[in-house]
Structures are given as structure tokens and as C-alpha cells.
Amino acid sequence: MILPIVAYGDPVLRKVGTEIDKDYPNLSSLIDNMWETMYHAHGVGLAAPQIGLPIRMFMVDATPFADDEELTEEEQNQLKDFKRVFINAKILEETGKEWAFNEGCLSIPDVREDVIRQDTLTISYLDENFEPHEETYDGLLARVIQHEYDHIEGILFTDKLSSLKKRLLKGRLANISKGKINVDYRMRFPELKKAR
Template structure:
């Protein structure tokens, strides 16, 4: 089932998510719905807060980035099959040089800005079977993971912008929260009661 994506301005996007356990109700259905919702919106990641749940859960499918001709063959191969579920994730280390990438977010449609992030992260997480993993990610995969991880920490990519950039997009963000935007996927707007 395709779920509505929560728009900028909704308080759930600023909450730090809580850990979940194996007894979380209907987790398999939730994950299925999240993947369907993400694909419907042409996203590469989706975090539970973006569908209104303040829990430490996000999904990633970096396959669309594999088509980038600027990447090495090895990078393309990694991205092509990179589809994961992250439960109760914790970044334990960020290292390497900061690099810039133009980011967007399904909760903030039509806003894209350059964001600086570290190139390499070490992360502990549980998969959909609650098996523990500790992995090192770098490059575009690390970037997508960091963006989604920020969501479960109550952080949006717009929070990482300079005060000048924030002022420049303030009107756009206000319009998004009021639903004054055309999107081709279902959204729930905080300053508007009806769903699209």
C-alpha cells in the first residue's frame, strides 16, 4: 500500500526516533509498504518519520544511482544491488574528507541544495530479520544512508544549510507545509487537513 509522505513542517520530522524490537506489530507489512511508497515517489531512501512514525527504521535502494556515468564500474556495481533495511541504526564513526552533493528529500519536494558530508561512515544496525551488522560505507551509499539516518535523528538536510540559504528557501518551505506545491505522489501536509 502506498502511504502518504509527511511534508516539511510536520513535528514528527523533528523527533528523534525510538528503537523497536522483534515484536513491533506488522513490521513485514510496514517494510513492504515503505518500499512501495519509496518506489512510487522515485526515491532512493525513506525513513519511518517520513510516513509519520517516530521509530528508528529506514530503507535504502541506491540502484537508480548506478546509471551515473561519472562513477567507476566498481561503484556502479555496488550501487546496483544496494537495497537494505536499517533498524535501530547508529553511526559509530564518520571519517574522510567532507564532500558536497546536491541533495533532495521526498518530504521537501522541489528543493535541492548542496550538502557537505563526510565520505566514510561506520554503522551498527539490525536488518529486517533483526540480525546485527557492523559495516563501513563510503561514497554515494554512505551519503544516502547519512541522509536517511538524519531523519531518525530528527534532522533534515535543510538544517545543514547556511543561514543565508535557509532564508532564501524559507518561502518555498512555507508553501510546502501548506500544500501549495504540485507533487506526483501522495503527501500529508501539516498546515492543510486534506491529503493528496
């Protein structure tokens, strides 16, 4: 089932997610619905707060990035079959050089900006079967994971922009929260909710 994606301005996007256990209600259908929602919106990642749930879960499918001809063959192979669910994730370390990459977000449609992040991270998490993992990622994969991880910490990529960029985007962000935007996927707008 395709779920509506919560738009910028909704308080759920600012909450630090709570941990869940394997008895979380309807977890497997929630995961299926999140995959379906993400693919329908042409995303490569989706976090539970983006569908209105303040829990520590997100998913990443980096396959669309594997077609990028600017990447090395090793990088393309790393991205090609990378599809994971991250539950109760904790970034243990971020290292390496900082680099800028143009990011967007399904909760903030039509806004893309360069965000600076470190290029390597080590993360611990549980998969959908509640098996524990501790893994290190770098490059584009680390970037996507960092972006989705921020969601379960109540952080948006726009928070990482300069104060000038934030001021320039203020009107566009306000319009998104009011639903004054055209998107080709289902969304829930916080300002429209208040108006009813």
C-alpha cells in the same frame, strides 16, 4: 499499500526515533508498504518519520545511482544491488574528506541544495530479520545512508545549509507545509491538517 509522505513542517520529522523490537506491530507489512511508497515516489531512501512513525527505521535502494556514468565501475557495482532495511541504526564513526553533493528529500519536494558531508561512515544496525550488522560505506552510498539516518535523528538536509540559504528557502518551505506544491505522489501536509 502506498502511504502518504509527511511534508516539511510536520513535528514528526523533528522527533528522534525510538528503537523497536521484532514484536513491533505488523512490521513486515510496514516494510513492504514503505518500499512500495518509496518506489512510487521515485526515491532511493525512505525513513519511518517520513510516513509519520517516530521509530528508528529506514531503507535504502541505491540501484538508480548505478547508472551514473561519472562513477567508476567499482562504485557502480557497489550501488547496483544495494537494497537494505536499517533498524535501530547507530552511526559509530564518520571520517574522510568533506564533499558537497546536491540532495533532495521526498518530504521537501522541489528543493535541492548542495550539502557537505564526510565521505565515509561506519554504522551498526539490525536488518529486517533482526540480524545485527556493522558495516563501513563510502561515497554516494554513505551519503544516502547519512541522509536517511538524519531522519531518525530528527534532522533534515535543510538544517545543514548556511543561514543565508535557509532564509532564501523560507518561503518555499512554508508553501510546502501548506500544500502549495504540485507532487505526483501522496503527501500529508501539516498546515492543511490544522486548517480543517
